Amino acid sequence: MPSATYAHLTDRSLIKVAGDEATHFLQNLVTSDIDNLGQLGAASAALLTPQGKILFDFLIYKFDDVYYVDAPSAVATDLLKRLTFYRLRAKVDLEAVDAEIGVFAVWGNGKAADKGLLSVNDPRLEALGQRVVGQIDQLSQTLDGVAADLSAYDAHRIAHGVPEGLKDYDYSDIFPHDADLDQLNGVSFTKGCYVGQEVVSRVQHRGTARKRFVKVESSSALFDKGTDLTAAGKNVGTLGSTAVGQNGSVGLALIRLDKVAQAKDNGNPLLCGDVEVDVILPDWAKFTWPETSAAD
Structure with a gap:
């Protein structure tokens, strides 16, 4: 062993x-x-x-x-x-x-x-x-x-698809749901008030979290943190930290779930710079791809 x-x-x-x-x-x-x-x-x-x-x-x-x-x-x-x-x-x-x-x-x-x-x-x-x-x-x-x-x-x-501040995102830029803190035991929705609690609770109860960190994989080397992810020429996310994987490169990216789901439905490749990537939900994620229509 x-x-x-x-x-x-x-x-x-x-x-x-x-x-x-x-x-x-x-x-x-x-x-x-x-x-x-x-x-x-x-x-x-x-x-x-x-x-x-x-x-x-x-x-x-x-x-x-x-x-x-x-x-x-x-x-x-x-x-x-x-x-x-x-x-x-x-x-x-x-x-x-x-x-x-x-x-x-x-x-x-x-x-x-x-x-x-x-x-x-x-x-x-x-x-x-x-x-x-x-x-x-x-x-x-x-x-x-x-x-x-x-x-x-x-x-x-x-x-394992776990983002961290500074390595994957800058401080004062994103909300806890964006960083998956609600999925990774980083937010309590049952305790009393804390700084910023009202906004976090509103996102949770309305189910309005549209941005999430997910995994990206490519057979080619990925670019630096901050590189845009695009589909059909439109921005759908931003790359965070990366590493060498078993079959190429693996990284984390903050994406718009709805825009990436739409690109997938329409058969548009997802690019990080000029490198094609696969976007994968972490296996621990409770969030899913939103329903879309390829005709949209």
């Missing part, structure tokens, strides 16, 4: 959230249900603009009575400032975690068990594996399996 694969996620940083009101603070701020996090050990979440767009996306872990926010390093300082802005007089302590503490991903066969400070299943999708937090030097030597790099993890993530 092949062994597990693990990688130090060198592009991730941690923010510590502690204090008597830490749970209440996060519960009223982010998209996921923090009250249930103690049962699961981890949550996928986002902090939104008042208009409901994703300002930051991240994972949250709970260890004892302390929360750890696992966010892209490129925006960790900005996220800490934003959380501090919202703290007001709440009894909450916020601080960046020492750089010697890192985040590892473990996927494939086997588990990281109780290695490191904490070890949890990735809350977005079981197939993504585990997230392990601990001393970087120690985990690099004690994790079981085959060591890989960040690009290997990204290829694993892309193959």
